[in-house]
Amino acid sequence: MANSRPANLGAKARAVWDDITGSFDLRADERRVLEDCCREIDLIERLEAELRGADLVVQGSMGQPVSSPLVTEIRQHRSTLARLFAALKLPEDAGSADQAAQDRSSSARKAAQARWGTGKRRGA
Template sequence: MDIDGFPSGLGDRASQMWAEVTEQYDLGAHEKALLEEVCRTMTDLDVLHERVTAQGHTIAGRVNPELVEARQMRIAFARLVAALRLPEDDTDAQPQRRVGVRGSYRLGGAS
């Protein structure tokens, strides 16, 4: 992070996301760390997208390894965003809270 707390090395979309989220919400240190990882992952996804666009989805008849990595990073991105628990709209200024743990599933209903 630089002097202002803005992470260095972010791409344009990730920088915009950082600025919007930190302007709108008062985040704790752990939430800023999560947001930074979200933004870094977004930057990496943008780089991978550019490479796949330039190289194509296949290389020598095989799936482009960068495309495979992008798929994995999208999964990580979705999990990081979910962990950050930002509200879905502007009407609720509080982060979403998860309540309880979902119980195990059983075939044939509860016993």
């Protein structure tokens, strides 16, 4: 099945997968990006669980107080997750699957016109 959920996803990642694949007909490359999103969600969940109850400030290599490396990792993975979601180019309204397809088609058309010079030209 094309939209079968990847194995071993956590609860939040499963919910995201089900929500998006239930609302949009994704191509294979988009499903791969969505899977990466879900894996990032799971990783963030694990890092946040480790951080719960841990010190936010730890001792650095020179004995100085520094932010816990988990804080930095969580921030970096959240940034990665945001970039992955942006790469999917889903419309903000989850009910707009038709609009997403139209936007993709329009983007592809503009790219082709730019590449092949078939768009409207000034003075023409």
